[in-house]
Amino acid sequence: MNPKLVAVVARSRNNVIGLDNGLPWRLSSDLKRFKALTMGKPMIMGRRTFESIGRPLPGRASVVLTRDPGFTAEGAHVATSPAEALATARRLADLMGADEIIIAGGGEIFRAFLDLTDVIELTEVALDTPGDAHFPPLDMAHWREAARENGLRGPKDEVDFAYVTLKRRRD
Ligand SMILES: NC(=O)c1ccc[n+]([C@@H]2O[C@H](COP(=O)([O-])OP(=O)(O)OC[C@H]3O[C@@H](n4cnc5c(N)ncnc54)[C@H](OP(=O)(O)O)[C@@H]3O)[C@@H](O)[C@H]2O)c1
Secondary structure (H helix, E strand, C coil): CCCEEEEEEEEECCCEEEECCECCCCEHHHHHHHHHHHCCCEEEEEHHHHHHHCCCCCCCEEEEECCCCCCCCCCCEEECCHHHHHHHHHHHHHHHCCCEEEECCCHHHHHHHHHHCCEEEEEEECCCCCCCEECCCCCHHHEEEEEEEECCCCCCECCCEEEEEEEECCC
16 A cells, blocks of 8 residues: 555644644634544654644554654654654554555644645635744645635634645646
């Protein structure tokens, strides 16, 4: 099996994905979607994102990227280069029978894997907001919008949002 690389990200209008190692908005519906998209799959994430979540997420395998060879985290796999993270995630995908590897962020990790990413499951957050972590700029010559759905705002969603699937153009 050759699993696809799928980035799952919520991004503001001005490209912000994080502030002070957390999310700059409260969107409960999007967290549920994140869970549904990632369940049963290996996820590659940066050490900072892993620490902001605080634990390996149940039902998924976490591969944490760090340059610190001494880093350990109970219940998570550690890699010190993107190539090692990918090799570990591929092995885990095989073991889990998963056809996707999730690129879970944050900004540095989305950037490191962008050229290898096949699909971006994007949540467009209808905000302009300050932040210190950003999604890398996308050259839309390489991407096509394969699906778009307006988010249905629930009581625990503080802002409007839309779900967009971007697929890498292969032509
Ligand atoms: N909105 C969203 O969808 C979303 C998703 C995920 C995260 N976030 C947010 O994004 C923010 C975190 O993003 P971030 O860019 O600050 O950090 P990050 O990408 O989560 O993690 C960065 C860390 O990854 C490690 N790393 C990066 N490149 C590496 C490489 N080539 N080789 C080995 N290790 C490497 C380094 O760890 P060491 O320092 O340990 O060496 C680096 O400090 C938080 O605010 C988080 O809440 C948002």
